[in-house]
Amino acid sequence: MKLQVSHSPHVRDKATTQSIMLDVIIALIPATLAGWYYFGIRAVLITLISVASCIIFEYISRRIMKRNNTISDLSAVVTGLLLAMNLPVSLPLYMVVIGACFAIVVVKQMFGGLGNNFVNPAIAARIFLVIAFPKAMTSWTVRSGSWFSFDSADAVSSATPLTRIHTSEAPSLWKLFIGDKAGCIGEVCIIALLIGALYLILRHVIRPWIPVAYIGTFALLAFLFGKTNVFNFAGDLTVLSGWGDLFHECCYMVLSGGLILGAFFMATDYVTSPLTTKGKFIFGIGCGILTFLIRYYGNMAEGVSFSIILMNILTPHIDNWTMGKPFGEVKENAKV
Amino acid sequence: MSLRSLHAFAGGVHPLGNKNTDVLPSIHLHGFPEVELLMQQHIGPPCTCVVRPGDHVDVGTMVGRADKPMSVPIHSSISGTVKEVHYVVSANGTPVEAVRIESDFKHSINPFCRPPKVESFEDFIQMIRDSGLVGLGGAAFPTYIKLNPPKNKMPDTLIVNAAECEPYITADYRQICEHPDDIIDGILEVMKWLEIPKTIIGVEDNKPLVTRIFSHEIKKRVYKTGKHPDIEVRTLKTIYPQGAEKMLIYTLTGRKVPPGKLPIDVHTLVMNVSTLRFIGLYLKEGIPLTRKRMTLDGSALNTPGNFIVPIGARIQDIIEAAGGTREEPKKIIMGGAMMGVALDRIDHGIIKANNAILVFGSEETTLPPESPCIRCARCVASCPMDLIPCGIDKATRLRDTEMLEKYHVMDCIECGCCTYACPSKRFLTQSIKNGKVMVRAERARIKKEQELLAASEQKGGNAPS
Structure with a gap:
């Protein structure tokens, strides 16, 4: 009789790395479909190219580094999907491939593969593209012609809601919520993102602490120190619309840009966020403050990517600061 | 009578309970051809072997004498002839002296075994030591040490561990269903001699019957004696590791045992139901610890169930006597699925603290390869x-x-x-x-x-x- 000998425990939970990644992919599907709906067939093409090149680069780089093949853990698919969601629809296709190459080869595999990258690969690639191709990465278009048209002449260039907040062209909150606005492919449809996020939370894939702290901190800062803030508010609070005006700016700022996508899907990336609940709150609050500062005082409207990547870099330190005491550890003179 | 606990420890997991054997009454297994008694079945120094090959022993005859502190004697679990005294490798991989006894199938009990007379605390402790009792929950800590704490650290609460949070194992559950009277006797004895005013029995909420059995048993005592013992049954959330000592104490009393300290440092005594049942039984019958109730489960077995087996019986004999296997076992675990030891051979004799043998077939035996940590926390x-x-x-x-x-x-x-x-x-x-x-x-x-x-x-x- 041949018996298997292994260390206890001898039963394991069903969840695997692969099943977690699959859950993330499922959660990203609503927002991806919404992006395809709003931006047309070119968005589909960008998504497919991004995912395919991430998988190919993962395969090739693992092969060259003589490591085992890790495509089946689906993490490359997640990176590809997230990268595509963070790109404008008009981006030349070769730039998508360059972005995927940077995300997988430079950020992920050169640091040791899944679990060892110190920043989120999709965000790092996005920032790389913003710096390398600033014009292409910040030209926002909305579809004007047929859904099936690849021609960029059918798209009209537009400013994102963030740059138009205090103009008369600012879209309504409802339009921001359903996604009828300019922006990256995956970030526009807030309702679809929230459905995906709810799925992740209910499946216990992510915990809500980082998004809650992130969005909460940002909304609070926008409420207190925004352009029309609680201190300089001149409206009439005796009528309902006055209250609407009071909260308008902070709601508008939360719903526009990549904040919801970033808070629920990028900041919660396991590898680059802290381990403990306390650490997750600190991480979220830090992201919120940085996003506020960059959006209001920086010269780039988009603060989400930079704030998340900066907090990614701080994560090992946050882990060190928040390492708790073991169960039962008490101060010397504390009474039992 | 039954209250839910207010405290909850952080963490824990919810493995499938797999308590497949909880409705099956325990079966006595007899007729083992031989037993192998290890001379170290407790935490502490090994016993000195006092028998030689050729000696005749009865059930309850001492074969290992406890010379050193922290050590308890070991008694023969069958009657027969000592065949060999030799060194074997124990299940956890250390060499230990062992006594091999061949059965004469008479099951004669040592005539010197009779109910002990306990008149003082010292008698009580000596009685516990002589009985060979160790903590039967799995740790095998000598009970006489646990019941004899330093005078400045006398316990004020006895916690009875009936949580049994390990998957598959139902031996304690059956113990409670079949012998609640002995358990209450044991509790009352410990409360009496250690002057502990209060007892809390902790039961996971997936075993509602246990709460009712204990409540009923306590009511019977009230009726019989007119006195209401301060024994409280509390339901615990079903979560692994609810039965871990530190977690159990915290859930039931809110006390936290500091790192490196023992329950007694927070004036708490934790005892397993089976340990207490043995105390109750020993006071009535006087037969030392020679038998053990254990759960046999796993998909490779023909008839899973709870079995009462002599200590020292070989695992292969127990599996055979309990009905044999229906497919070739892929993995055999001594203990529970979460903390048990996977065995490489099955001719080990079982020891006092064993409470389960799991015989896994191909459907339960998986060993997924390791992949990199994704820091999911x-x-x-x-x-x-x-x-x-x-x-x-x-x-x-x-x-x-x-x-x-x-x-x-x-x-x-x-x-x-x-x-x-x-x-x-x-x-x-x-x-x-x-x-x-x-x-x-x-x-x-x-x-x-x-x-x-x-x-x-x-x-x-x-x-x-």
Whole structure:
């Protein structure tokens, strides 16, 4: 009789790395479909190219580094999907491939593969593209012609809601919520993102602490120190619309840009966020403050990517600061 | 009578209960051709063997004498002839002296076994030691030591561990269903001699019958004696490791046992139901600890169930006597699925603390390959001791003892929650155990270094040669 000998425990939970990644992919599907709906067939093409090149680069780089093949853990698919969601629809296709190459080869595999990258690969690639191709990465278009048209002449260039907040062209909150606005492919449809996020939370894939702290901190800062803030508010609070005006700016700022996508899907990336609940709150609050500062005082409207990547870099330190005491550890003179 | 506990420890996991055998009454297994009694079945120094090949022994005859403190005697579990006294490798891999006894199938009981007379606390402790009793929950800590705490640390609460949170195991549950009277007797004896005013029985809420059995049994006592013993049954959330000592104490009393300390340091005594049942039984019958109730389960078995077997019976004989296997076993585990030891051979004799043998067939035996840690923090969330298992794992692999100490590796209770929860299927518990070995070695090295340094300073600064 041949018996298997292994260390206890001898039963394991069903969840695997692969099943977690699959859950993330499922959660990203609503927002991806919404992006395809709003931006047309070119968005589909960008998504497919991004995912395919991430998988190919993962395969090739693992092969060259003589490591085992890790495509089946689906993490490359997640990176590809997230990268595509963070790109404008008009981006030349070769730039998508360059972005995927940077995300997988430079950020992920050169640091040791899944679990060892110190920043989120999709965000790092996005920032790389913003710096390398600033014009292409910040030209926002909305579809004007047929859904099936690849021609960029059918798209009209537009400013994102963030740059138009205090103009008369600012879209309504409802339009921001359903996604009828300019922006990256995956970030526009807030309702679809929230459905995906709810799925992740209910499946216990992510915990809500980082998004809650992130969005909460940002909304609070926008409420207190925004352009029309609680201190300089001149409206009439005796009528309902006055209250609407009071909260308008902070709601508008939360719903526009990549904040919801970033808070629920990028900041919660396991590898680059802290381990403990306390650490997750600190991480979220830090992201919120940085996003506020960059959006209001920086010269780039988009603060989400930079704030998340900066907090990614701080994560090992946050882990060190928040390492708790073991169960039962008490101060010397504390009474039992 | 039944109250829900207010405190809840952080962490824990929910493995499938698999309590398949809970409705099956325990079956006595007899007729084992031989037993192999290890001379060390407890935490503490081994016993001295007092029999020689050719000696005749009865059930209850002492074969291992406890000479040293922390040691309890070992008694023959069958009647027959001593065949061999030799060294064997125990299930956890250490060489131990063992006595092989061949049965005469008469099952004659040693005539000197009779109900003990207990008139004082000292009698009580001596009686417990003579009975060979150890903690039957799995730790095998000598009960007479536990019941004899230093005078400045007398317990004020007795906690009865009936949680039985390990998957598959139902031996304690059957013990409660079949012998609640003995358990209450045992509790009352311990309360009487140690002057403990209060007892709390902790039961997981997946065993509602247990609460009713105990309540009924306590009511019977009230009717019989007119006195209401202060025994309270409390339901606990079904979560692994609810039955771990520190977690159980916290859930029931809100007291936290500090790292490196014992329950008695927070004036609490924790005893397993089976241990207490044995005390109750021993006072009536006087037969030392020679039999053990254990759960046999797993998909490879024909008839899973609870069986009462003589201590020292070989695992292969027990499996055969319990109905045999229906497919070739792929993995055999001594103990529960979360903390048990996977065996490489099955001719070991069972010891006092064993409470289950799991015979896994191909459907339960999986060993998924390790993949890189994705820092999902499921291990952190599941750790009942609030440690960071993935960090300890990393430090162990780096052989970084300083980092291991920083992560409080020595506080790990090795419950296995982190490994259970890990989606990357990493052997975290194993890694943490290795880390503990490294830290112990490093601590010993530093201590030795300091001693040498101190010695050399005494000699006037000359380095020791």
